[in-house]
Amino acid sequence: MKCLAGIGKNGAAFAQAKMKILQKCEEGRFKGKITTTCQGDQKTQDAITKAQSKTAAAIAKTCAGKDKTCGTGDDDSTAWDASTCQGFEAQGCTSAVTNCNDIGPCLTCIGEKAVDQAINVYYGGLQHSDPKTQKDLNKCQLAIGKSAAAFFAAKSKALQKCWDTVNKNAAKGESVEACPPFGLGDGKAVDAINKAASKKDATICKACGGKDKLCNTADDVITPADIGITGQCLPVTIPNGGTACGSITMATLQDIVNCIDCVTEFKADCIAIAAARGFPQDPGYPTECAAALPPTPTPTSTPVLSATATTTGVVTPTATQTVSGGGPTTTATQTAAGPTATVTATHTASAPTATATQTVSAPTTTATPAPGCPTRITFTGTSTGAVLDSGWTGAAGSATSSGPSTTSRPTPARSPTIAAPAIPASSARRPRIAAGRTVSPGAMTARLARPPRSARAGAASPRGHASTTSARTCRSPPVASRRASGTR
Known part of the structure; x- marks a missing residue:
């Protein structure tokens, strides 16, 4: 029982971790902060590798018995013994499982394929929008990816808890039922999933649905073409007779909401059922999860938020008048390499016109x-x-x-x-010159x-009288x- 619980818990945890890592990366690319694909972004890939190793190690530790080493003979007995990995949409993940060391890589392989496909639906077709000049559209596009990823994580957790409860109740001898989409399970999963789906729908319509914040009403101004999610939804089918997602045509905002709902349900269901192998009431791996999908166009990477200058060759004719008494002479001035332009000169004047220009000289100082x-x-x-x-x-x-x-x-x-x-x-100075002196x-x-002493300002006369x-x-x-x- 402990080994099965560890497999289910860690298998779901990896899928949730990878969804969060890729959602963050794709949002960074859409905002122009990451300039390469998420597959080429080293930081993103390192985080995914770390999550893979953590999952494999946790499962091996839980199922390896007392010696904590897989393949030594005291491993816990599970339905995984001497089997192969279930695969996913004919994309591989069918390696042999010989002991508990192989369970982790099997589940992480299925989780990787499922999450990659879901992220591609959420972000792969988004048209680039300027966050300043196209604020509403940009907000709508980011809300779609973020809310869809949150819904995936919420459903994955609800299903993992459901299967864990079924496993525990079966060990107690209680009657149990398979979890959705095959049964009600613990009775809580359906409500939790529906609540998460409603939150996701409301978030998308609030961001994309105009002033009334509702989808498919008269004030909707953002269309699927504006967003970049058009055409048919991904051709997958929810297990146990569920909705065929490929029947949805994205013509309205509500169609986008329905498509995201359908694809996310399918991915989360397949991951949860793969991890529930050997659980009580295990329905077996659905054929819908293993079937190959029809070929679909590979989406190109989302344009990065950056400006690229493009030069267009244009030849601009310029009429230049030669001051020689004749007519204007036309000169073609090429501004960039490109096609040859046909130049037509227009006569604007028969002769130059003289214009008197006043010359301003520097001022001359005149004594006054x-x-x-x-x-x-x-x-x-x-x-x-x-x-x-x-x-x-x-x-x-x-x-x-x-x-x-x-x-x-x-x-x-x-x-x-x-x-x-x-x-x-009386005090006027007179020069005293002796007779006959030169x-x-x-x-x-x-x-x-030299002024007289009495004339000095503020000074007293030699005799002590004030000067007047x-x-x-x-x-x-x-x-x-x-x-x-x-x-x-």
Whole structure:
């Protein structure tokens, strides 16, 4: 009894594990994350191999007797002794079973064939859709594969539990019945399977059935052709007089749901019955599971989500006008290799038209004299007594001087207001030059340029009195340069 339970449990576990591995791989391919087939994806194949080894080891350990070694003489006696593997749809899996070491490989072979075929129905024909521009279609397609794989796993578990219960009840001497599709089994399997099927149907219709989330109603906008599942369903038949799946034509969303239902039921049933070999009420391996299928087209791999640039040869004629007084000259410019184009020139002008173009030169700075005080004052004359004795009070001159001359230079538009100190008449500086002494023009200029102490801003007079100032406004700061010439 323990050996049979281990065979049934581990055989179902492998099929469920492989379905999960392939479903994840196919979804990754559809999203563009895996760029090769699942058969060529090393990570996927490593996971499947690991699951195979685990199943074979678990069955051998359960059925090998006390020494835990198959083929030594103390193996548990089962209906598998001196037999062959049942096969699956004439695709092999008919190796000899000589001891418990051979049971695991037999069941994993059948599981592999069945799951591969089911996954091909779920994903093999899906048309590539952009997850951004075709969001609804993309969501629908992914929901079909994911919900179908979940239904397969749920039914496989329900059948395995059913056969395990039958095995235990028979050991107790209780009356038992075969599990679906041959009987009610433990009485729980049918309800569990129906519940899982309803969930799968609702999930697909919710994702694909439009706003009302129902299949085959007026607001359905996604068709089987959009999805990529068309034509006839897989030509398999559910054991014990069940539905012939090949009679379903995928014309509507509900047809897709029905096809997935039928194919999944068939695969799960065949796997469960193969593992139940030797169980109480074993119905024997159904002919529907062993029969060869009619040849079907091999689906191509699902396109990967990536853009591929395609160059189309086109020759674009370009009319180029030659400025020589004649008509336009047509030049064919080839943009890519391809067919030769026939070029037709169109006259657009008899002669070039001259157009006056204004040339903008750089701005020229022009000096503009500002009103008010000049920026520089120069006195030129003979240093006579009248010139020198008058001192510098802001205005001076003599009959022999040529008078002040001004030189203007450009000033800013806005000039600061300068408060010029006023020099009282009593404190006006006069150069004190002894009679008969000669003073050079440079020395005279230096003495005249130095302001009196009382005129310094904020300073006290030599006698301790505050200096008095009066405001004088000029548009530019006065920069006086005085030059005296002559000899005194």
